[in-house]
Amino acid sequence: MQRYLPIIVAALGVAGCAPGYTRASVVYAEPAQYVYVVPMDRVVVVTQEVLVTRGWTVYRVEQAGPNRIIWARRGEDEIVRIFANPEGERVVVRGLWEARGRRKHGDKDERGDGENEHENRGRHRGWESRGQPHDIITDIDVRLRAH
Numbered sequence: 001m002q003r004y005l006p007i008i009v010a011a012l013g014v015a016g017c018a019p020g021y022t023r024a025s026v027v028y029a030e031p032a033q034y035v036y037v038v039p040m041d042r043v044v045v046v047t048q049e050v051l052v053t054r055g056w057t058v059y060r061v062e063q064a065g066p067n068r069i070i071w072a073r074r075g076e077d078e079i080v081r082i083f084a085n086p087e088g089e090r091v092v093v094r095g096l097w098e099a100r101g102r103r104k105h106g107d108k109d110e111r112g113d114g115e116n117e118h119e120n121r122g123r124h125r126g127w128e129s130r131g132q133p134h135d136i137i138t139d140i141d142v143r144l145r146a147h
Contacts, residue, residue: 032092034137036144043084043091043144044068050139056080076100080133082140093140097133101126 036043047070048058056072067085074080083094 032087032094034093034141035087035090036093037090038144038147040066040068040084040086040091042147043093043140044070046143047082047084047093047140050136050143051080051082054136054139056136079127080136082133082136093137095133095137097130097136098127099130101128 044061048061051058051070051072056074058070058072060069060071062069062071067083070082070084072080072082077100078097079099080095080097083096085092
């Protein structure tokens with residue numbers, strides 16, 4: 001049962017917040033793949049540098065207790081969050097990439113009658129998880145291991 005707990009938590013977390021962002025608890029339930037013995041501030045600075053060089057705009061660094069969540073966007077439809085949380089003397093880094101789905105021409109509106117296609121043009125369906133941003137996390141990994 002314990003093996004399936006992270007999967008169950010992930011399914012409940014995604015289902016519970018379908019119109020918004022994926023909950024951080026879903027990300028924290030995943031096993032750590034990237035662990036570093038560096039100061040938290042160094043992880044935040046390197047993460048910001050990597051995101052900016054890859055074309056992302058960092059717009060918030062959130063402090064949630066000892067954890068840091070670095071928010072970045074590319075355009076209006078893509079968001080990436082990098083989670084850095086301390087575990088003793090180490091820092092664990094995880095990421096989540098989300099994008100907004102757009103309504104396609106001809107999709108039904110909220111009433112289901114499809115008559116307001118012109119009014120709904122450009123409206124978003126909500127945030128969809130695109131998984132982990134492996135290229136960003138890998139770049140962060142390379143830079144943190146270099147120092």
